[in-house]
Amino acid sequence: MTVTTPVSQRPADRVVIFDTTLRDGEQSPGASMNLEEKLRIALTLEEMGVDVIEAGFPIASNGDFECVREIGRVVKTSVVAGLSRAARMDIDRAAEALQYAERRRIHTFISTSPLHMKYKLQMQPDAVVQAIADSVGHARTLVDDVEWSAEDGSRTEPDFLCRCVETAIKAGATTINIPDTVGYAVPEEYGALIRMVIERVPNSDKAVFSVHCHNDLGLAVANSLAGVANGARQVECTINGLGERAGNAALEEIVMALRTRHDAMPYTTGVRTEHITRASRLVSTITGFTVQPNKAIVGTNAFAHESGIHQDGMLKHAGTYEIMTPESVGLNRSTLVMGKHSGRAAFRAKLKELGYEEMGDNAVNDAFRRFKDLADRKKDVFDEDIVALVDDEVGRQNDRIQFVSLQVVAGSKGPQHAVLEVEVDGKACAPVVSFGNGPVDAVFNAIKQAFPHEARLQLYQVQAVTAGTDAQAEVTVRLEENGKTVNGQGADADTLVASARAYIHALNKLLVKREKTAPAALSA
Ligand code: KIV
Ligand code: ZN
Numbered sequence: 269m270t271v272t273t274p275v276s277q278r279p280a281d282r283v284v285i286f287d288t289t290l291r292d293g294e295q296s297p298g299a300s301m302n303l304e305e306k307l308r309i310a311l312t313l314e315e316m317g318v319d320v321i322e323a324g325f326p327i328a329s330n331g332d333f334e335c336v337r338e339i340g341r342v343v344k345t346s347v348v349a350g351l352s353r354a355a356r357m358d359i360d361r362a363a364e365a366l367q368y369a370e371r372r373r374i375h376t377f378i379s380t381s382p383l384h385m386k387y388k389l390q391m392q393p394d395a396v397v398q399a400i401a402d403s404v405g406h407a408r409t410l411v412d413d414v415e416w417s418a419e420d421g422s423r424t425e426p427d428f429l430c431r432c433v434e435t436a437i438k439a440g441a442t443t444i445n446i447p448d449t450v451g452y453a454v455p456e457e458y459g460a461l462i463r464m465v466i467e468r469v470p471n472s473d474k475a476v477f478s479v480h481c482h483n484d485l486g487l488a489v490a491n492s493l494a495g496v497a498n499g500a501r502q503v504e505c506t507i508n509g510l511g512e513r514a515g516n517a518a519l520e521e522i523v524m525a526l527r528t529r530h531d532a533m534p535y536t537t538g539v540r541t542e543h544i545t546r547a548s549r550l551v552s553t554i555t556g557f558t559v560q561p562n563k564a565i566v567g568t569n570a571f572a573h574e575s576g577i578h579q580d581g582m583l584k585h586a587g588t589y590e591i592m593t594p595e596s597v598g599l600n601r602s603t604l605v606m607g608k609h610s611g612r613a614a615f616r617a618k619l620k621e622l623g624y625e626e627m628g629d630n631a632v633n634d635a636f637r638r639f640k641d642l643a644d645r646k647k648d649v650f651d652e653d654i655v656a657l658v659d660d661e662v663g664r665q666n667d668r669i670q671f672v673s674l675q676v677v678a679g680s681k682g683p684q685h686a687v688l689e690v691e692v693d694g695k696a697c698a699p700v701v702s703f704g705n706g707p708v709d710a711v712f713n714a715i716k717q718a719f720p721h722e723a724r725l726q727l728y729q730v731q732a733v734t735a736g737t738d739a740q741a742e743v744t745v746r747l748e749e750n751g752k753t754v755n756g757q758g759a760d761a762d763t764l765v766a767s768a769r770a771y772i773h774a775l776n777k778l779l780v781k782r783e784k785t786a787p788a789a790l791s792a
Pocket of ligand 1: 292377417418419420445447448449450480482
């Protein structure tokens with residue numbers, strides 16, 4: 269087990285990494301995650317050495333409350349934070365959600381810019397200052413670690429910002445966050461703002477200063493680093509830069525920039541960077557937000573060298589075109605894992621190496637059966653194949669609807685149709701035959717026939733897990749029902765089987781959502 273050093277004992281150049289994938293990241297439309305998925309991400313972040321995990325906004329919904337509470341229960345080394353507005357009720361709810369967390373933080377915020385105070389809050393500046401004193405003071409009666417954020421801080425009038433910050437620290441805030449909420453700042457100006465606040469606020473030495481930058485102008489990472497260069501020692505960020513609108517600063521970019529350019533930016537983090545690729549893939553699979561191929565650090569092309577001149581240079585010396593190694597971000601150069609003769613023990617060892625230590629026996633057996641099946645059909649089985657296959661298996665044993673088999677007639681002659689077998693609540697259903705406008709439509713119609721529902725398809729996305737025409741397909745399906753969205757994933761060497769699995773996965777998640785809101789509406 270790794271132990272995170274308390275903030276107060278950290279060296280002056282240590283930057284606290286505060287991950288908000290599960291809160292700000294989830295605010296991206298369509299990126300909703302369920303409890304089991306959030307727990308997996310939280311444990312991955314903890315394993316990675318993230319200092320603070322913002323687990324949710326407990327007052328926002330019972331689901332959010334439950335996620336913060338359960339993450340607080342399982343995460344041991346990272347601080348778990350819950351967000352709250354500057355209202356007593358919000359703060360109490362956040363504290364209640366954090367009750368089991370070994371290391372807990374209440375993160376409370378209020379807007380401070382003239383625009384937000386006038387139109388959004390409809391409050392006078394003096395009332396905002398009073399609300400800061402009251403909310404932070406109240407939070408401090410419940411927990412020792414309180415963060416206060418000035419929402420729209422970068423567009424706040426400087427004197428007023430300093431007054432608010434001083435008030436928050438006096439009331440007991442131990443971290444002060446100055447967000448660039450709308451992604452409007454530019455690096456020099458934002459860095460100067462952070463420096464100005466630290467220099468002018470008389471009690472600034474009693475708090476850690478934090479940056480939280482949105483990416484509307486593509487400057488979130490640059491702004492965050494400018495904040496660090498000017499005294500901030502906490503960066504709020506998300507895996508893959510997930511977040512509202514254009515997203516937040518990407519964790520992997522911040523961490524790798526600090527590591528790779530330590531000569532220019534002499535600051536350290538506690539992140540074990542070899543976990544970055546795994547975390548990126550997990551978040552992308554769960555949310556259905558694919559990473560663009562040329563995305564820094566985690567894009568599929570980030571370490572690819574296509575042109576002849578570059579390849580030649582790389583062969584002579586990797587440093588010619590590579591400023592960091594793929595291994596440093598956990599990207600093993602496509603290792604050939606195992607073939608069809610590999611046994612269960614080797615498979616288990618591989619799972620452990622890939623970070624699936626907590627899998628139960630049933631899930632391992634199911635995954636092993638599917639691995640054997642894949643190895644029969646696919647010449648080379650890579651780590652990525654195993655990850656896709658296992659992600660398709662984890663947490664699905666108790667799903668109400670289980671995929672059994674699928675046969676599809678496709679091609680130009682038609683009519684395209686699908687023959688689908690599923691089990692519902694442990695009972696085998698008679699095979700259904702359904703026609704459609706193409707094979708995918710036929711498959712989805714067959715699922716609707718086997719299990720009637722009104723949910724609307726919002727996203728259907730296919731990605732190849734590895735190169736080659738025998739690659740597994742990884743499919744994401746997003747369904748929407750009564751304003752609630754869920755993402756389902758499926759992987760298989762057959763794209764249509766992967767599509768059916770992804771749709772059924774999404775449908776199962778919707779059923780769980782329905783169960784939580786209206787138990788009576790459960791039957792199909
Ligand atoms: O962008 C923002 O201002 C926020 C705050 C709630 C910290 O997310
Ligand atoms: Zn934000």
